[in-house]
Amino acid sequence: MRIGILGYGTVGSGLIDIIDKNKDKKNIEIVSILVRDKSKYEGINHYDKLTTDIEEIFSKNLDVLVEVMGGLYPSLEYIKRALKSKINVVTANKDLLAESGDELLKLAKDNNVSIKFEASVGGGIPVLKPLIESLEGNNINSICAILNGTTNFILSKMYNEGLSYNEALKQAQELGFAEANPDSDVLGYDAARKLSILSTLAYDNRVYWKDLYLEGITNIDEKDIEYAKKLNCKIKLVGQSKYEDNKVSGFVRPVLVGSNSILANIENEFNAVVLNGDSVGEVSFVGKGAGKLATGSAVYGDVMDILNNRISSIDSFTKEKVDVNKVLDENCSALLRFKSNHKDEIFSVLKEKIKNYDILNEDEELAVLVYANSEIEINDILSEIQNKGYCSQVNKLIKIN
């Protein structure tokens, strides 16, 4: 089978290593690799296959085009051209799928070829294929996941080693887990894109990533960690979505997670996806969410599926975008932290309006764990407290089970 590869960066080189390692067993021929600057790669494996000219890639009569250069442009254009030319596509590009999955899946279908994207969610973890194929008999009710290794690394360091957010971010950058501009990770965009891909496949409804409630980890501080420990919880950037009564709800946000839950024990660069299906119950998938060989492993698996003609048809991306509920419409508890000179007034509001609460701190700041009938109830109380001028600042951290 003849494959072309767009990009020879981290994932591309991982994939090429795996192809080379398996070359006696599998009939895959790398015929062309697109790079920006050939001079960077002198002496590297397959140097003779490098090109800076996309036309050369498309002149090679490919069976599969692998896109591992990332970003929306020009990836989108190249992938569309491949699909229109009836070339199968494998991509690790979550941005592209989250943004243009509808267009790409439709093009693939119209041209009777496949586009596969296991590596776009959870890096090396096999999760999309099990979801689409193995769990096909299930209606998936919910997804609860840690989908971004960078933020999980930062939160692990803050929790386990007492680092501040900035110190942990710096360490992540030094180790190559975080980019120089970390916004896409720490603001939750990356996780939201992945959650939207998972949710779209799971609920057979197009869930658009910008419709999810989104909150990053940049406001998490040492005090939050301290309270989390008091509550026997961890703090994790969690992507959660649910499908109930034909309605989707979903968020990506930092939350308190009880320490016995599977997500609480996912540390550093690891990712985890917990699916709940009506037949299978709760199934979890855990592994490295990024990295050269881990992601390469997922891309290679997709290439193998195409080589072996193992096809699954996916209709969910081409459906209309659904409305997404952004607040928790169920019993929920939350850590609330107030900077306030009116603590007694806040207590009065809590006593009157909330089911129950525990006080964690009332010295330097007021910190309470409240138990409410829904997040809306909590938000209403916070509005009231702020509107009445009882506090200058408030932080809210939902606790999930």
Added chain:
Amino acid sequence: MRIGILGYGTVGSGLIDIIDKNKDKKNIEIVSILVRDKSKYEGINHYDKLTTDIEEIFSKNLDVLVEVMGGLYPSLEYIKRALKSKINVVTANKDLLAESGDELLKLAKDNNVSIKFEASVGGGIPVLKPLIESLEGNNINSICAILNGTTNFILSKMYNEGLSYNEALKQAQELGFAEANPDSDVLGYDAARKLSILSTLAYDNRVYWKDLYLEGITNIDEKDIEYAKKLNCKIKLVGQSKYEDNKVSGFVRPVLVGSNSILANIENEFNAVVLNGDSVGEVSFVGKGAGKLATGSAVYGDVMDILNNRISSIDSFTKEKVDVNKVLDENCSALLRFKSNHKDEIFSVLKEKIKNYDILNEDEELAVLVYANSEIEINDILSEIQNKGYCSQVNKLIKIN
């Protein structure tokens, strides 16, 4: 697609429920169901399809035969007949695969049909398909797994609720998690069969279940649980195998598991499989290891693969059985418990022969956690202690990371 089903018990009825639930989406026609006694099923769905005559099943021009009646006989014979008749087979039967996988996979290949068996390992958890297909680019180095829900339930109850082994077993039986004769579960046979299937697929070498080191949970008592808690560990019946330098090692036995590890947090009837691949690193799969709908979900996934013509060829079962090393040939620690009136003599042996040890108890019995260069070293010391008559009884529980 026309399917016949052998058995209408727990798994069979789960499968049928799932087929019925999805019947508007998928083109599966149940044409015949083999049962032992039709009168038991009056009024049930598909009653008109029931038969007690295997010839009727084979007269129906089936595309797929699903075997969910369990046991070796007559299942083996029926499945062989189906394969020879060029009918695809889906089975949940780990006994059959572990015992006769070589014969069955060869028959399938020779007749150009598939035999699929996702439900045979880990119940509803998608694990064989991810291992075979998604992780195809990896050499798998090790497997570490909880593969039997009954024993995990018993050990969870003993640890979390202070029940004795017999009380916990009784509760498992009352709840339907354990059979009247629980030997296959509590002696570790069931887990060993599953581990052999996983290991065969993972290492591309036939690993026969009787070649694994095997030890059940029947000797675990309250004292073991007490020491485990002291050591911040759980006790789990773990199936572990490794592939190093072309050699396989493997065991199923109760072990101490550090409380932060993923296996330590798998409770009750849940199962978990942790694979380590040379590209992907550590990936874990967690979910319900048994149950009507969970197992039905896995069987349904296999049926869907056949319906969609998603085939993977498996050669490992037909290879020659490999030798399996039964002891841990690496640094290892173990809890040793001695009934002894010669404690000082035992300490002398330990001081002379072992790297290091911690004393957990020296009052009623002598309990130590020893750190050794290998399990062989530990076994040699135990031989010496017993040969010299220093103890009347010794219990050994390995600790894994």
